[in-house]
Amino acid sequence: MSNTFKGGIHPFGGKELTKDKPIQELKPSGELVFPVSQHAGAPATPVVKAGDAVLAGQVIAEASSAVSANIHSSVSGTVKKVEMRPLPTGGKAMSIVIENDGEYREAEFVPSDPENLTKEEILQKIRAAGIVGMGGAGFPVDQKLSPEESDSIKYLVVNGAECEPYLTSDYRVMLDTTDELIGGIKIALKLMPNAKAVIGVEDNKPEAIKAINGKIAGDPRISCVPVKTKYPQGSDRTLIYATTGMKIKSTAHSNEYGVVVSNVTSLYNVYEAVVKGRPLTRRTVTVSGDDISNPGNFRVYLGTAFQELLDAAGGTVQDPEKFINGGTMMGFAMYDLSAPITKTSGALLALKKDEVSSHPTGPCISCASCVSVCPMQLMPNKLAKLADKGNTEEFEKNYGSYCIECGCCSYVCPARIPLKQSIKATKKAIKAAKRRERQVARS
Amino acid sequence: MSLLKVSESPHVRGRKSTQTIMRDVLIALTPGAIFGIYNFGVNALIRLLVGVFVCIAIEAIYQAAMKKKVTVSDLSAAVTGLLLGMNLPSEFPIWMEVVGCAFAIIVVKQLFGGLGQNFMNPALGARCFLMLAYTAQMTNYVMDGVSSPTPLAFLKPGGEAVGDPSLWDMFFGSVNGVIGETSVIFLMAGAVYLLVRREISPKIPFIYIGVFAGMVFLLTPGHNFDFMYMLKEVCGGGLILGAFFMATDYVTSPTTPNGKILFAVALGVITFIFRMFGGSAEGVSYAIIFCNILVPFIEKVTIPKPFGWEKQKKEAKGHE
CATH class of the missing domain: 3.40.50.11540 (NADH-ubiquinone oxidoreductase 51kDa subunit)
Incomplete structure (x- = not known):
């Protein structure tokens, strides 16, 4: 090995x-914000409301399905509100906002x-x-x-x-x-x-x-x-x-x-x-x-x-x-x-x-650097071109779904082409389309 | 606070850029080019300079005329120009060289969409064009003021055996030929630089030369199992220049790992056939542009299987 x-x-x-x-x-000094969706799977369901007193370690949102997770308050204090707040990964999510009483x-x-x-x-x-x-x-x-x-x-x-x-x-x-x-x-x-x-x-x-x-x-x-x-x-x-x-x-x-x-x-x-x-x-x-x-x-x-x-x-x-x-x-x-x-x-x-x-982007010179660094042994150069053309069928035939989105291809590309970004976007689109198909089939 | 930049990961980039790669290729070609100047004199220097600067100028003028972004700073036109110059005899008429530069940059490269889109190596495309258009001038090899045949012409089966050059002369490069192809040792010095800097994969040049040498050793009519003859065939003509600097051209070689192997084997076989049975003693240029055209097919049949693939026999069936 x-x-x-x-x-x-x-x-x-x-x-x-x-x-x-x-x-x-x-130790935090300001308010604390707990998004109900900070894990893979279904968002948790809030079980507190504005005005409730909470203790550190108390459940404030419960797992809503098998693939979901409980969320606990990290401090003692009072629930201020439950509202949409920015996430550190971009976008917004329903979040429980807690005023810290500083007593833990x-x-x-x-x-x-x-x-x-x-x-x-x-x-x-x-x-x-x-x-x-x-x-x-x-x-x-x-x-x-x-x-x-x-x-x-x-x-x-x-x-x-x-x-x-x-x-x-x-x-x-x-x-x-x-x-x-x-x-x-x-x-x-x-x-x-x-x-x-x-x-x-x-x-x-x-x-x-x-x-x-x-x-x-x-x-x-x-x-x-x-x-x-x-x-x-x-x-x-x-x-x-x-x-x-x-x-x-x-x-x-x-x-x-x-x-x-x-x-x-x-x-x-x-x-x-x-x-x-x-x-x-x-x-x-x-x-x-x-x-x-x-x-x-x-x-x-x-x-x-x-x-x-x-x-x-x-x-x-x-x-x-x-x-x-x-x-x-x-x-x-x-x-x-x-x-x-x-x-x-x-x-x-x-x-x-x-x-x-x-680093401005230039044309692909087919150096194959991306191919040689891909830990999944894919062809990011080819996949990104197919992704940009929207050719999802060929994208899948060329094993696009095997991409682990590590970003090695984008890192090495001498032409600074955002390869991983294109591939990831297309993977996401394919997944969404499949989900829609399943939903249609069910209804 | 000034505005923050937001983008999808990864947030860092490697050091290599198209420009640094092209710069490395220029550096790697320099020893061979300098030896060409030493071997053939000031005429060679002029041909090399014309190649580089005319190619850059033509690319800039063409891109400006077409209202495209001028991209000569990526140095790819300079590489084409230097390679083209190195592929010409030292007494080649300069106006014809300018025609060759225009053919390489405009016809082979820009008309197909510019850098990365050409399907054959621009310098080689131009060399073959010049070979057909101005055959006499392209095959007039002058050394020390005297026109004489190249070593490969001596070696060609059925060719004259008189004046057979020594292997050392061929290795060092003191023989006749085009400006940049004669010195194995100086070209190899540049090739080692490219290999050490990981700009080229060793697969293509070594398999190419290996397959070619093996076929010469085993199959050449009248020279079977003649080791000396094999070494001279490897050192002669454009094989070293072609194998390390032109067959490895990214744009016109396969990007799949197995495709590179297949491409190199095809190059070896075709070069052997062209050199031994073709009309000319040379075969490398034609072999490379011929195989350039095969690249899309080679890539298609050599798409690698992803990590962990072997274990899934059922799914393999579904895809084939």
């Missing part, structure tokens, strides 16, 4: 800025010993805590950890690759809360009795690998695999391949192949939920970029405005050209810092210069 995958890129990492900054706690009175959390719990009880606790995939996808973790045939799961791949530039929040979780992380992995392994856990960590984080190895020595079910530092090493498919040697196509569910993938921060929260009974109300966020005065890692109460986080890091050095929620490869450009930190916000970056708008 080569501990890596074919293709990929080496973008500027920027992790030096924050990797050695321990997690600081950030907590709802009652019931600790338990996972040894005495049944599988169903463990899953119930994870579900109640509202834990979703914190690497960015936001898929409810209880759904992930309860595949149909849990006995047939061979591998729990624990994603500690953190290949996204600038981000060090997973790194700090691995380093500062190693025990809780391993505890979370052990709980997940209880749910999948025949599985082995492999923790994939990029080899640019030797301290994290060392810390983990120190805690798992002698445990036959858990191992730590250093993987090559290369983007997108932390994507499901590439990480599964690098750690287990299994090639799973991107259009299938990995659990059909006996593999479940979960992020380290998600598993840390599984431990908090099951052992301490604490719901997901805080997360670690990296504040970084060449325009941040004091880059660092913060433990933030969910619902805190990005602006408060920026202020906590000393603000910007000069007027930035770009703010990003997430990393430089897959993050979302922000235009409104009043948007709140959500369960999937891993970072806030401020960049002095926007590389995208300073």
Whole structure:
């Protein structure tokens, strides 16, 4: 096994800025905003109304279907209103706005010993805590950890690759809360009795690998695999391949192949939920970029405005050209810092210069750079041309739906063609058209 | 606060641009071009300069006349001009060279939509055009003031065996031919630069030369299993220049990984046939433009299967 995958890129990492900054706690001062849709799947249903008093850790919106997640208030205070508010990923969503009373009175959390719990009880606790995939996808973790045939799961791949530039929040979780992380992995392994856990960590984080190895020595079910530092090493498919040697196509569910993938921060929260009974109300966020005065890692109460986080890091050095929620490869450009930190916000970056708008687009010279970096071995050059022509049929025949939207193609393109952007838009359009077809067929 | 920029991810870009790639190709061609000037004198220098500057000028004038954005700063016209100059004999009439530049830039490149849209290499297209239009001048190879045949003409099966050049001369380049093709060692120095900078994939040149050399070694009438003969065929004519600098032209070679292999094999086979059984001792230019035309078909049959594909036999059926 080569501990890596074919293709990929080496973008500027920027992790030096924050990797050695321990997690600081950030107490919010302003109002807190909780969008009911901050996970994959159906939006949660609000269960509070304006004027209600809430405690920290109290459910304020309930999961509305199997693929959905509870949302808890992160502070104690009063519900001000329920209204549309901007999301950090663009657009707006129904959100519960809470006035913080500054007392942080907590709802009652019931600790338990996972040894005495049944599988169903463990899953119930994870579900109640509202834990979703914190690497960015936001898929409810209880759904992930309860595949149909849990006995047939061979591998729990624990994603500690953190290949996204600038981000060090997973790194700090691995380093500062190693025990809780391993505890979370052990709980997940209880749910999948025949599985082995492999923790994939990029080899640019030797301290994290060392810390983990120190805690798992002698445990036959858990191992730590250093993987090559290369983007997108932390994507499901590439990480599964690098750690287990299994090639799973991107259009299938990995659990059909006996593999479940979960992020380290998600598993840390599984431990908090099951052992301490604490719901997901805080997360670690990296504040970084060449325009941040004091880059660092913060433990933030969910619902805190990005602006408060920026202020906590000393603000910007000069007027930035770009703010990003997430990393430089897959993050979302922000235009409104009043948007709140959500369960999937891993970072806030401020960049002095926007590389995208300073590079004009030219014609494709067929250099095939995009083909050679595509980790899914697709032909982004061809797919983007088909996408721009609106030829969805040929787009699908050329495996357009296999794209994982990592952006390597756009990164390397010497003509600066927004390849991934075209492909993503067309993938979305095809998905929407299929959904419409199904709806028509049903009615 | 000034206005923020908002765009879809990724928010960073790599260092390479079309311009830096073209610049690297120009740098890589320089050793071979300088050797050409050393070998053929000031006439060669003039041909190279005319090629570069006339191509740039024609592209700029054409784009301005057509009210298009003038894009000569991407250096692609300069590469075409230098390659065209390197593909001419040193005494070639300059006005004919200007005609060749116009053909390369206007007919082969701009009429098909400009950079990235041409289906054959502009410099090679022009060389073949000049070969047909001005055959006598294009095959008049003058060295040290005397017109003489090229090494390949000696090597051609049935050709005269007199004056057979030494392998060392062919490797170093002190032989007759077009300006930029003679020195294997200087061309290779540039090729290594392109390979190290990862501007070209090693697949096309090495497979091309390998297949060609293998066929020469095994199948040449009268020279089977003649290792020396094979080496001379590899070092002679435009093979090294063509394999590393023209067959690898992005626009006119396949972008699929297996397509590159197929393309290179086809080049090797066709070059062998042209050189051994064709009317001329040369075959590389025609082989490359012939294979350029095959590229869309080669790409069509070599679309790669995505990651994790093999395991899904059922779905494979559905797509084929």
